[in-house]
Amino acid sequence: xxxxxxxxxxxxxxxxxxxxxxxxxxxxxxxxxxxxxxxxxxxxxxxxxxxxxxxxxxxxxxxxxxxxxxxxxxxxxxxxxxxxxxxxxxxxxxxxxxxxxxxxxxxxxxxxxxxxxxxxxxxxxxxxxxxxxxxxxxxxxxxxxxxxxxxxxxxxxxxxxxxxxxxxxxxxxxxxxxxxxxxxxxxxxxxxxxxxxxxxxxxxxxxxxxxxxxxxxxxxxxxxxxxxxxxxxxxxxxxxxxxxxxxxxxxxxxxxxxxxxxxxxxxxxxxxxxxxxxxxxxxxxxxxxxxxxxxxxxxxxxxxxxxxxxxxxxxxxxxxxxxxxxxxxxxxxxxxxxxxxxxxxxxxxxxxxxxxxxxxxxxxxxxxxxxxxxxxxxxxxxxxxxxxxxxxxxxxxxxxxxxxxxxxx
Ligand SMILES: *[C@@H]1O[C@H](CO)[C@@H](O)[C@H](O)[C@H]1NC(C)=O
Ligand SMILES: *[C@@H]1O[C@H](CO)[C@@H](O)[C@H](O)[C@H]1NC(C)=O
Ligand SMILES: *[C@@H]1O[C@H](CO)[C@@H](O)[C@H](O)[C@H]1NC(C)=O
Numbered sequence: 001x002x003x004x005x006x007x008x009x010x011x012x013x014x015x016x017x018x019x020x021x022x023x024x025x026x027x028x029x030x031x032x033x034x035x036x037x038x039x040x041x042x043x044x045x046x047x048x049x050x051x052x053x054x055x056x057x058x059x060x061x062x063x064x065x066x067x068x069x070x071x072x073x074x075x076x077x078x079x080x081x082x083x084x085x086x087x088x089x090x091x092x093x094x095x096x097x098x099x100x101x102x103x104x105x106x107x108x109x110x111x112x113x114x115x116x117x118x119x120x121x122x123x124x125x126x127x128x129x130x131x132x133x134x135x136x137x138x139x140x141x142x143x144x145x146x147x148x149x150x151x152x153x154x155x156x157x158x159x160x161x162x163x164x165x166x167x168x169x170x171x172x173x174x175x176x177x178x179x180x181x182x183x184x185x186x187x188x189x190x191x192x193x194x195x196x197x198x199x200x201x202x203x204x205x206x207x208x209x210x211x212x213x214x215x216x217x218x219x220x221x222x223x224x225x226x227x228x229x230x231x232x233x234x235x236x237x238x239x240x241x242x243x244x245x246x247x248x249x250x251x252x253x254x255x256x257x258x259x260x261x262x263x264x265x266x267x268x269x270x271x272x273x274x275x276x277x278x279x280x281x282x283x284x285x286x287x288x289x290x291x292x293x294x295x296x297x298x299x300x301x302x303x304x305x306x307x308x309x310x311x312x313x314x315x316x317x318x319x320x321x322x323x324x325x326x327x328x329x330x331x332x333x334x335x336x337x338x339x340x341x342x343x344x345x346x347x348x349x350x351x352x353x354x355x356x357x358x359x360x361x362x363x364x365x366x367x368x369x370x371x372x373x374x375x376x377x378x379x380x381x382x383x384x385x386x387x388x389x390x391x392x393x394x395x396x397x398x399x400x401x402x403x404x405x406x407x408x409x
Contacts, residue, residue: 039106043114044395046100047077048283051398053100057316059278059403068409070309070350070388070402072204074130078119079202080317081111082132082154083325083343086146086335091324098322112153118397119155127262128399129180130204133157135173137197142335154202163199166192173199181205185349193344198335206390206399208260214239214302214356224303224407225384232408234303237356240377243300244293251280255289256300256380263394265290268302269387270380274403277387286389286396301381305407306353313346352388352402 051073059069077099084095085108096102101111122128132154136142138161150156159176161169170189178186180203188201214237222236244257252272259265267289271277314326324330330342390400 039110040114040117042103042106043101043111044118044397045283046102046106047073048286048396048398050077050098050100051401052282053320054316055281055401056278057319058311061316064311066405068307068309068403068405068407070307070352070400070404071311071348072350072400073398074118074400075202075204076313076348078115078130078132078154079200079346080322081115082134082150082156082200082202084108085112085149085154086142086332087325088333089331090329091331092334094322094324098317098320112149116153116155119153123155127208127260127264128204128206130202131155131157131180132200132202133159133176134201135159135161135169135199137161137163140197140336142198143337146335150200156200161199163192163196164194166194166196169196169199173201177201177203184351188347188349196344197339197341204399206264208262208264208266208390211259211261212239212241216356219304219356222301222303222383226406232406234305234383234407236301236381236383237304238299238301240297240299242295243298243380244295245298245380246289246293248285248289251276253277254380255293256298256302256382257290257293258302259393264390264392264399267389267391268382269389270382270384271387274385274387274405278403281387283396286391286398290393290396297377299377299379301379301383302354303382303404303407304355305404306351306355307404307407307409308351309349309402311348313348317346350400350402352400 054071054073054076055069058064058071080095080099084092084099087095092108096106099111119130119132122130132150134147134150134156136158147156147158151158157176159172161172163169170192173189173192174187177188178184182205184205189199192199218238219235220238222234223231224234225231244259246255246257247253248255253276254270256268256270257265258268267286269277269281318326325332325343327342332341332343335341385403385405387403388401389398391398
């Protein structure tokens with residue numbers, strides 16, 4: 001039996017170390033939650049807006065020009081929201097503004113509640129694993145309320161480690177992450193600053209199976225046009241079938257909808273001009289595409305590939321206005337008062353594999369695809385840079401987003 005599968009995994013992590021000044025500002029967090037439905041939907045729509053703002057900042061970094069981009073908006077928002085639980089004063093305001101929780105109706109308690117729903121919704125699923133963990137220096141005692149909120153709303157696993165033994169503690173974190181990502185990311189942490197007192201991380205792992213798999217027998221060697229003058233070899237998968245597509249004339253972009261055998265989907269966007277698409281793309285576009293796409297027969301070509309990305313996000317987050325947490329101004333007194341706490345590093349790693357999957361796939365007998373046809377069947381060939389989004393169709397919760405400029409690295 002044929003299978004088409006995709007495996008993605010991703011991490012983002014936040015490290016606090018002992019630098020910066022202690023601040024003792026008043027807590028601004030509300031404890032009561034009211035009007036919660038509305039607030040939860042404000043939070044989830046803020047998460048969507050954040051995904052695209054974050055993408056544009058990431059893509060604009062000089063280090064990542066002309067490179068593949070792939071990350072999980074969901075994982076980054078969860079990690080930063082969990083951090084905001086311990087932030088106060090201006091540090092907290094910056095995190096909230098940066099995450100797009102700018103409506104005065106949205107309080108920390110609403111954010112916590114929204115993430116609890118988002119995370120709890122996935123605990124019973126086999127295809128998605130998403131969660132957080134916090135590693136705490138053994139003699140450091142954070143406020144119990146901080147750890148309680150992480151545990152209850154962010155479903156955090158908690159551990160005590162000895163960061164002065166930096167190799168051992170890095171190992172402990174790496175093992176945890178490797179376990180949560182089925183062994184795929186086995187070295188999130190290269191080395192840890194011995195002055196680390198807490199390490200907070202979020203992970204997401206998703207394995208989707210195409211609703212209609214590709215036939216491996218139709219996968220061919222082909223070329224992918226990284227640029228006009230730069231071609232690289234790829235394995236190109238092929239299928240002729242009915243597909244939902246949308247041509248967005250305003251931005252000259254073809255959109256292909258490939259559903260998984262669940263309520264999740266991959267959207268692949270093939271623009272005439274990548275910059276036009278990258279500048280324009282927004283949650284409203286995704287809503288429009290999902291709503292207006294039409295099913296018709298297409299001959300599609302999608303490369304089979306595996307990519308891996310690794311980001312240090314300090315600059316991106318700083319440019320998005322989340323500056324204070326990295327320096328002496330940091331106010332993380334919600335984690336513990338009277339300590340010089342600041343964030344030293346925010347890192348994010350992700351991988352994406354797209355294929356027809358496994359040995360069993362090779363034994364498949366065809367899906368009755370004919371290559372010779374006198375009818376005109378439109379071809380949609382992803383043989384030049386394209387964007388991809390993995391989203392839930394009803395909530396449009398954006399699990400992953402990226403740009404493939406070279407499927408070969
Ligand atoms: C959680 O799942 C329920 C039922 O599947 C769905 O109606 C709801 O929108 C989901 N909530 C979130 C926040 O994803
Ligand atoms: C879309 O393509 C048409 C035809 O090539 C061109 O005239 C138009 O300027 C393009 N629009 C955008 C937004 O790039
Ligand atoms: C999707 O396919 C996978 C792999 O065959 C299978 O394990 C899973 O149960 C399927 N899910 C649904 C909702 O059919």
